[in-house]
Amino acid sequence: MRVITLLTDFGMKDSYVGVMKGVILRINPEATVIDLCHEVAPQDILGAAFILKSSYRYFSDGTIHVVVVDPGVGSGRRVVCLRTSRYFFLAPDNGVLTLILQNEKIGEMVEVANGKYFLGEVSQTFHGRDIFAPVAAHLSKGVNLTELGPRISQAPLDSKHLKGQIKQVEIPRVNLRDDGNIEGEVIYIDRFGNLITNIARSDWEELKEKFPHYAVRILVGGKEISRVNKSYAETEPGELLAIFGSSNNLEISLSQGNAHQALGIGLGGKVVVEML
Template sequence: MKTIKRGSHDGIITLTTDFGTRDPYVASMKGVILSIAPDTTIIDITHEIEPFNVLQAAFILYRAVRWFPAETIHVAVVDPGVGSERRALAIKTNQCVLIGPDNGVLIPAAKYFGIIDVREIKKKFLDEISHTFHGRDIFAPAAANLSIGMKFEELGPTASNLRELDFGIIEWIDEELRAKILHVDRFGNLITNIPRKLYTEIASKETIMISTTRKTSKIKPAHSYFEGKPKELLILPGSGEFIEISCNKGSAAELLAVKPGDTFILRFGSSF
């Protein structure tokens, strides 16, 4: 992979938001970035995070950032606390810079690479700063200025006591495993917080049932979607670090009536 040298004019800035694409918000951020750093490559990770869903945004960012070249700048704006006393942060890691609100959205990705330095963004880049659009007025110009060579330390003072966020714990008690849904992808696959390393043990169970607040169904261990009959629920090791609940040629999210952040129970046994 190409390494981007700080101060070059071909740097990469990524954007992750819950803004969607029907409004001018994303375009406004890109306009600010390109006005400051016209040769920057802007990559949209996604703008389809569920509104205000910080956990989902943190997960998407965590999964995506590792595939980018060194020194990429990642901006994440899922910010229900905009306009409050929450801080605007920039986190320098061993691989990249992460910029966004101090609500935990940056933390899993930052910890994945290892945190070197954290700054509260105090430097004012635009003449006017709104109370409701820090993505355009603070985060985008901070990223753009870093991409053209501004020193990281110039952003503001060192920040500590960051708001933490993790993907939750799983509880395995007797023949039940309680877990959480981190993300629902376009196909309705449920990405859970169950580590992939547990797949072999789970798949060895004679029978597996999944229970949500509205549905209970049997699921079949598999390694790929084609191994199930149409509309059959499957549990797979997935392509990342976490186990997935899927449905061959259907939506597991619709079948189980769940969304990101919901909890569920896997039950194991031979008496169902």
């Protein structure tokens, strides 16, 4: 048994995901395929990177995480496969692995090029079916990374040496203001309308250390929030709240409601944390 996860922007309207599973099970009937998410906005590389980062480490050792958010399908963009201490990652080389590369120590990294592990006929439009699914299935059967194609780098692949070896996209970083306060932005909006920011728990803890006896004020969409909650339940239904959510990033939520709709704030919307 080997777990393969699929993270795509294919949606569920068509049979693209079902067909990928068909290809996988035809090659390895013992594989267990899990839908990580298929509703990434079409071609949203950053959204996929965030979902992958928040999710991958909850899976068993040896899980093969496959990402097919691939606006460059059919172009010369490479397909890459990484092995870290616990997982495999298979993805187009377009930056979807950026956040993983910051967290994981890479053991091996290859360019996927060996057509022996692809479907017999490779289309120019659906590599999920013709390349990613069969390669993942072969990996799950124990094929070695180095059989998939040439090593990308011989050097130890820590984040310092990765530059130029694999594509990375720019992640919106929090802005530390001169007065010591933090300006972040919304990088993901979930089904409940929670506005997930790029402000990490560590940013917040640093700020609290610098201003130990100060009160907090969080500014978002013209509203103010005066504390950081430990749970949704501390706040009355219908009230705005700020909380470090399941991804350890600061989230703006509306208790039993939808903050995204209520505030009219979208991706890139500013969130400021001030100590007063």
